[in-house]
Amino acid sequence: xxxxxxxxxxxxxxxxxxxxxxxxxxxxxxxxxxxxxxxxxxxxxxxxxxxxxxxxxxxxxxxxxxxxxxxxxxxxxxxxxxxxxxxxxxxxxxxxxxxxxxxxxxxxxxxxxxxxxxxxxxxxxxxxxxxxxxxxxxxxxxxxxxxxxxxxxxxxxxxxxxxxxxxxxxxxxxxxxxxxxxxxxxxxxxxxxxxxxxxxxxxxxxxxxxxxxxxxxxxxxxxxxxxxxxxxxxxxxxxxxxxxxxxxxxxxxxxxxxxxxxxx
Amino acid sequence: xxxxxxxxxxxxxxxxxxxxxxxxxxxxxxxxxxxxxxxxxxxxxxxxxxxxxxxxxxxxxxxxxxxxxxxxxxxxxxxxxxxxxxxxxxxxxxxxxxxxxxxxxxxxxxxxxxxxxxxxxxxxxxxxxxxxxxxxxxxxxxxxxxxxxxxxxxxxxxxxxxxxxxxxxxxxxxxxxxxxxxxxxxxxxxxxxxxxxxxxxxxxxxxxxxxxxxxxxxxxxxxxxxxxxxxxxxxxxxxxxxxxxxxxxxxxxxxxxxxxxxxxxxxxxxxxxxxxxxxxxxxxxxxxxxxxxxxxxxxxxxxxxxxxxxxxxxxxxxxxxxxxxxxxxxxxxxxxxx
Numbered sequence: 301x302x303x304x305x306x307x308x309x310x311x312x313x314x315x316x317x318x319x320x321x322x323x324x325x326x327x328x329x330x331x332x333x334x335x336x337x338x339x340x341x342x343x344x345x346x347x348x349x350x351x352x353x354x355x356x357x358x359x360x361x362x363x364x365x366x367x368x369x370x371x372x373x374x375x376x377x378x379x380x381x382x383x384x385x386x387x388x389x390x391x392x393x394x395x396x397x398x399x400x401x402x403x404x405x406x407x408x409x410x411x412x413x414x415x416x417x418x419x420x421x422x423x424x425x426x427x428x429x430x431x432x433x434x435x436x437x438x439x440x441x442x443x444x445x446x447x448x449x450x451x452x453x454x455x456x457x458x459x460x461x462x463x464x465x466x467x468x469x470x471x472x473x474x475x476x477x478x479x480x481x482x483x484x485x486x487x488x489x490x491x492x493x494x495x496x497x498x499x500x501x502x503x504x505x506x507x508x509x510x511x512x513x514x515x516x517x518x519x520x521x522x523x524x525x526x527x528x529x530x531x532x533x534x535x536x537x538x539x540x541x542x543x544x545x546x547x548x549x550x551x552x553x554x555x556x557x558x559x560x561x562x563x564x
Numbered sequence: 565x566x567x568x569x570x571x572x573x574x575x576x577x578x579x580x581x582x583x584x585x586x587x588x589x590x591x592x593x594x595x596x597x598x599x600x601x602x603x604x605x606x607x608x609x610x611x612x613x614x615x616x617x618x619x620x621x622x623x624x625x626x627x628x629x630x631x632x633x634x635x636x637x638x639x640x641x642x643x644x645x646x647x648x649x650x651x652x653x654x655x656x657x658x659x660x661x662x663x664x665x666x667x668x669x670x671x672x673x674x675x676x677x678x679x680x681x682x683x684x685x686x687x688x689x690x691x692x693x694x695x696x697x698x699x700x701x702x703x704x705x706x707x708x709x710x711x712x713x714x715x716x717x718x719x720x721x722x723x724x725x726x727x728x729x730x731x732x733x734x735x736x737x738x739x740x741x742x743x744x745x746x747x748x749x750x751x752x753x754x755x756x757x758x759x760x761x762x763x764x765x766x767x768x769x770x771x772x773x774x775x776x777x778x779x780x781x782x783x784x785x786x787x788x789x790x791x792x793x794x795x796x797x798x799x800x801x802x803x804x805x806x807x808x809x810x811x812x813x814x815x816x817x818x819x820x821x822x823x824x825x826x827x828x829x830x831x832x833x834x835x836x837x838x839x840x841x842x843x844x845x846x847x848x849x850x851x852x853x854x855x856x857x858x859x860x861x862x863x864x865x866x867x868x869x870x871x872x873x874x875x876x877x878x879x880x881x882x883x884x885x886x887x888x889x890x891x892x893x894x895x896x897x898x899x900x901x902x
Contacts, residue, residue, distance in 0.1 A: 303688070307685060394667060559638070
């Protein structure tokens, strides 16, 4: 069965490479987009040196965690869930529901994206660079932990996409939700959580646990404790990732049952 | 129990009332009145294995909604559906292996892949054995005349080629039920004919049960042996094609082509429906006008060059039924002819 989904993903991937013009244009757009974010951050940090007690390279590490987990989640889920509201409105899910496949895995594997290569390069570059500048060397264990953190963070990002787009099953359009509860709130991740109001910290920790994407896991690597509700939080990213993702998956199943299709 | 059993199924949709004017539209942001619309209303029927059923009704009658419930895409609000021992929406995957679905208005094919590769993907998706796979591909390619476009990516195919490809793909796994939702929409005569013949021969060879929705009555005439008509989500009529066509036999048309005409045909029970130069068409009430009398009186009025007698086509019977159902409950009741 995995072989089948792999075959779908491969085709979707190869197809995107076939449209070469589109592929390179998207890449350039992404590089420009992320670099401007990066440059803004650098300018700001040149001026202030530290933000809330965090040095320039620590903040870059936050940025790298955010970009890399966003890119992984986007590779798999952005295509599927970004297009979900439109697919619901136009009844395109019909075809998927009449096939003997898991609709979620099918959707993910047929809409997998090849457009995030540049993001990986940029994010990994920034990550290695800032780890080096901070004098953090990764041994076997911490490397494995880093990877687990990144996987957990990607699950949280993916759950974020899902939870804010699945309501389209009832509302038909959910762009507003996506902007408000995903795009706007993950903007907070650019800077350390500790500089924000206590309410924002609680919101991003307990209600929409985006802080586990970068703030808490990074604290483990740079040995910082301030602004935490509990010192255990720095170890929780992989678990929070799996739990939120499972929650989002259940929500998706509920949405699927409420699917109304369209006339024709 | 029958192969497909639909019992008292109702499916409701909620839609909010859209008022006129910007001011009222702004009000709907806060307060909305909802209309509950029953797309399918207490519908029951059963279908045996191997039947070829034409499922017809005017636009918006609830045909597609029924097909979607049968194929497991939609869950009914109330009522039960069992297709071959399976409740479609509860065992969606298992059901998917038993059915083939073609939506005439929505493609299921990957636009960038040639058909050959799509076949291969479907072989893996449905776990089709090598022998059955090869036999089916060969059969479909031959019957649907697909040889010439097997290697072209789907986006380069014509509508007719695409529709044949859709059919082949939907049937690759030997489903026991085939749902066709307007499969001949927008196709030319040759392709339509090809598809109709294919469905018939498929039913003959594999005993596939076919449920077909269409607005083209020639599809029904050439494919189906039973007709189910619904309107406003309610069952209006459920008959074999033979019975259905009998409804037309109380009237027939006579088309007289002539070189000269000296007096009109005046027999009680005959009305002229078309008056063209050198060709008149009459509608004849079979009960009132003895056939012999008709034949004898035509030469009295015309110098006949050609004479055609036409029975009403399914098309016309259906048009009559639609017109009746359209004007409300009162007439609708007349239609329960079962």
